[in-house]
Amino acid sequence: MQRDFLIVGGGVVGMAVAYGLARAGQRVSVLDESDDALRASRGNAGLTWMQGKGAGMPRYGELSLDSCLAWPDFAAELAARTGVDIQHECHGGVDLCFDADEAEVRCNEYTALQGASPRLASDFRWQYLEREALLTHLPGLGESVHGGTWSPHDGHCNPLYLLRALYAACQMLGVEIRPATPVNEVRALGAGFSARTAMGSVAAERIVIAAGLGARTLAPVLGLSGAVRPVRGQMLITERRPIVPQLPTPQIRQTASGGYLIGDSHEDAGLDKGVTLEMLQVLAEKAVRIYPALRDARLVRAWGALRVMTPDGYPLYEESTLHPGAYNLNCHSGITLAALHAGALSQSLLDDRLGRDYPQFSGARFDVQAY
Ligand SMILES: Cc1cc2nc3c(=O)[nH]c(=O)nc-3n(C[C@H](O)[C@H](O)[C@H](O)COP(=O)(O)OP(=O)(O)OC[C@H]3O[C@@H](n4cnc5c(N)ncnc54)[C@H](O)[C@@H]3O)c2cc1C
Numbered sequence: 001m002q003r004d005f006l007i008v009g010g011g012v013v014g015m016a017v018a019y020g021l022a023r024a025g026q027r028v029s030v031l032d033e034s035d036d037a038l039r040a041s042r043g044n045a046g047l048t049w050m051q052g053k054g055a056g057m058p059r060y061g062e063l064s065l066d067s068c069l070a071w072p073d074f075a076a077e078l079a080a081r082t083g084v085d086i087q088h089e090c091h092g093g094v095d096l097c098f099d100a101d102e103a104e105v106r107c108n109e110y111t112a113l114q115g116a117s118p119r120l121a122s123d124f125r126w127q128y129l130e131r132e133a134l135l136t137h138l139p140g141l142g143e144s145v146h147g148g149t150w151s152p153h154d155g156h157c158n159p160l161y162l163l164r165a166l167y168a169a170c171q172m173l174g175v176e177i178r179p180a181t182p183v184n185e186v187r188a189l190g191a192g193f194s195a196r197t198a199m200g201s202v203a204a205e206r207i208v209i210a211a212g213l214g215a216r217t218l219a220p221v222l223g224l225s226g227a228v229r230p231v232r233g234q235m236l237i238t239e240r241r242p243i244v245p246q247l248p249t250p251q252i253r254q255t256a257s258g259g260y261l262i263g264d265s266h267e268d269a270g271l272d273k274g275v276t277l278e279m280l281q282v283l284a285e286k287a288v289r290i291y292p293a294l295r296d297a298r299l300v301r302a303w304g305a306l307r308v309m310t311p312d313g314y315p316l317y318e319e320s321t322l323h324p325g326a327y328n329l330n331c332h333s334g335i336t337l338a339a340l341h342a343g344a345l346s347q348s349l350l351d352d353r354l355g356r357d358y359p360q361f362s363g364a365r366f367d368v369q370a371y
Helices: 012-023 056-083 100-116 119-121 159-172 214-220 277-291 292-296 338-350
Strands: 005-008 026-029 094-095 127-130 147-151 177-178 183-188 193-197 202-204 204-207 229-240 250-254 260-261 300-311 316-321 326-330
Touching: 005 012, 005 202, 012 026, 012 159, 012 326, 012 338, 026 094, 026 202, 056 100, 056 119, 056 159, 094 100, 100 119, 100 147, 100 316, 127 250, 147 214, 159 177, 183 214, 193 204, 204 292, 214 300, 214 326, 229 277, 260 277, 277 292, 277 300, 326 338
Parallel strands: 005 026, 005 204, 026 177, 204 326
Antiparallel strands: 094 147, 127 147, 183 193, 193 202, 229 260, 229 300, 250 260, 316 326
8 A cells, every 4th residue: 555644653642633634635554552551542531621721832722722722623523534523512611710819810911822822812711700700610619719710611531432433434434454463663764664573664755753752762763853751640430420510620620421531640650650649649638629519529430541731732733844744743732722733733744834933842842952
């Protein structure tokens, strides 16, 4: 098979781009590792979230907003193609504040962000709501919560169904997906690129490294940035409870099946994706503070997963200057950005415009400055 694109990494970033490219008629192969790999896409909170994005880099806020706005059509399109309902809901979301200082910092941040971007000044809608005003959005909210920022752009989905839908859609579009095929080495050829695996080499005209933390070793070989590090998050889920019409929050959300998904921890734990009793206790106590009715809820499962974090927290979207046609795609909000990745970002790859469309996101920003 003559391939246009070879994608290394079958997480939500690689699969969203594979889908976008295949939908445009490209011949695409995806190589992925096996079930024991580090995979943020299978352990995350499933938020499609605008709030908190872009402080220090307004363009990131704009992209996050674009993606959130594109999400309803993206979810509907995937459902129509595959029959998989991703359980995407976008009726707004609330980022909670536990005291007045936190509220002030948050409001100042969003105001500054809007001051730095005319687009966000007109299109990013948000409002700080005191606890009493939040009760209509979050019935049952605990008395010790100060308030929170509400935004209509925020939502949530089932991230595992998202991945399932992307795999199904890609297969329908003829994408060759090779699971349990770790890439040991990537190389630039005279024309095109190749990836060496235990089952032989695979070649294509262009190559996309979408390998999450795997980019640390693969990307630099092609002159791309490997500047990503793991940041652990621990998650808890309760037994199924009757559905309450509460908006999602980054701290806790009720899933479509009734379980409450809890967890907003950020830890530097190296490559350890385990859980600790200490952190699970912190998360459970916070959940009960937010919704006291959960005091009696049984916890049914806990897990840890590793975020893929760049030094400044913004995405890496870059083409190699050393080897044009080799790309590196990495971000820590791959669920939120999935609609963008399948849409505008894939189009930039097709049009050979990635560097021009996303200049702020090159790995060159992490290079040590020469004096
Ligand atoms: C606890 C937690 C909560 C989160 N919550 C949210 C949220 O609510 N909303 C949101 O938008 N984002 C969230 N995220 C972030 C989101 O999960 C990630 O941004 C996203 O999953 C990154 O996807 P990825 O495809 O880049 O990485 P991964 O999911 O890590 O996938 C990379 C893939 O590359 C493969 N790979 C690596 N090396 C190789 C190799 N050598 N050969 C072949 N394959 C290779 C791996 O096997 C893996 O399948 C959260 C993350 C965590 C950990």
